[in-house]
Amino acid sequence: MSTTIKVIVFDLDGTLYEDTHxxxxxxxxxxxxxxxxxxxxxxxxxxxxxxxxxxxxxxxxxxxxxxxxxxxxxxxxxxxxxxxxxxxxxxxxxxxxxxxxxxxxxxxxxxxxxxxxxxxxxxxxxxxxxxxxxxxxxxxxxxxSPQFQMKPINGLLETLTEIRDDIKLVLMTNSPKPDSEVILEKLGLSMCFHKKIFEAGKPVKTAERFEWIARIYAVRFDEIMSVGDNLLNDIIPARNLGCKTIYIDSHKIGNEESADIVVDKLKDSLEVLRKLANPLH
Ligand SMILES: [Mg+2]
Known part of the structure; x- marks a missing residue:
């Protein structure tokens, strides 16, 4: 990836955890x-x-x-x-x-x-x-509730901690704040994000949200990476603006053209994310 990524926007559900029960x-x-x-x-x-x-x-x-x-x-x-x-x-x-x-x-x-x-x-x-x-x-x-136990993705916390000094990390979810915060807590990711957007209204408002993110961080769209498991909410509107994208296609509904990077699970993209912060390594 030739341009420097300065902001990464993560979806929450189906992206930062894989639990489905x-x-x-x-x-x-x-x-x-x-x-x-x-x-x-x-x-x-x-x-x-x-x-x-x-x-x-x-x-x-x-x-x-x-x-x-x-x-x-x-x-x-x-x-x-x-x-x-x-x-x-x-x-x-x-x-x-x-x-x-x-x-x-x-x-x-x-x-x-x-x-x-x-x-x-x-x-x-x-x-x-x-x-x-x-x-x-x-x-x-x-x-x-405590009955719902979640399994954090191996290496995710370490990766986000490693890159957050160099890259702004934004959480953007359609889910409400109280439950999303508890889920982040369960995953150990509460402290990882510089900004969190709840009830984001994707896909209707995805573009508007990305425009706001570009403005507040004073970055170009091609310096923003969107990571998510929903093609229509997280990937297509971001791509149309010129953002880079990582699509987590766990249901295999897309193809290799669907995003800049297509993976089955977020875990498969952690190395890519680490390299964004340290392009020379
Ligand atoms: Mg999702």
Whole structure:
């Protein structure tokens, strides 16, 4: 990497830890909010998504209002499926989506990570945004409790400690502050960041946030590196501005072109991060 990186922006969930057992808890909280006759259907859909036997997949988009699952490239709907897997024809797609679509956090979900799977299935079975957000908050509360044990990524704390004198480290997460701070504490990373942005509103506000970061640190976009596991939230908007990117593609939905560096796990990029601070070593 030829330019000097002066700021690294890290996502939190799915990036700074790899634990996934809280998703089962989250799915359970959503299931409980459904009427009894829908719970079994919810469970079997959730299992089907996890095992790859459902049209809803990480990397797809869920149109809540039309109850359609979309495959989208650059905003253009390329394929669309009903919940049962029936594919829409090109004509039908053209009629329903004549223009580019924009994802949002209310009714056009980018299924960018596992957080979106239980909530989308819950919405399909009639829950509203408040119900699923409530389940999310209950899950974050559980994650704050001592019962939820987390496994820090080997070498991460050491790496961040080593580079933080040379490079500004920013945490930028969509999650609220209280639970995120507890998670950082559990991971031993509380003291690592120069700045922490909570409830960041990615992807809608990603660009705005990066512009702010560039301004406060007086750096160019190509001197900022964005590290995250969600292509749409963490990578594409940062890349469009000219930032460097490391994409943690644990679900294998991208390819080598998706970011400057693509890894399965953050651990595989620690050496790269260390070299950013000491380019000669
Ligand atoms: Mg994430």
């Amino acid at each position: 809280h998703f089962a808890y989250y799915a359970k909280r959503i299931e409980e909010k459904l009427s009894e006759d829908k719970r079994e259907k919810f469970r079997s859909d959730y299992e089907a998504v996890l095992s790859g036997h459902h049209p809803l997949k990480i990397g797809s988009v869920y149109d809540v209002q039309r109850d359609l699952i979309l495959l989208v490239r650059d905003g253009v709907v390329k394929e669309a499926y009903h919940w049962d897997g029936t594919k829409l024809t090109a004509n039908e797609i053209q009629t329903i989506y004549p223009n580019k679509i924009t994802v949002n956090l209310d009714n056009m979900f980018s299924i960018g990570d596992l957080w979106w799977v239980p909530s989308s299935i819950g919405r399909h079975y009639g829950l509203n945004n408040e119900d699923t957000y409530q389940a999310f908050l209950e899950t974050r509360k559980y994650m704050m």
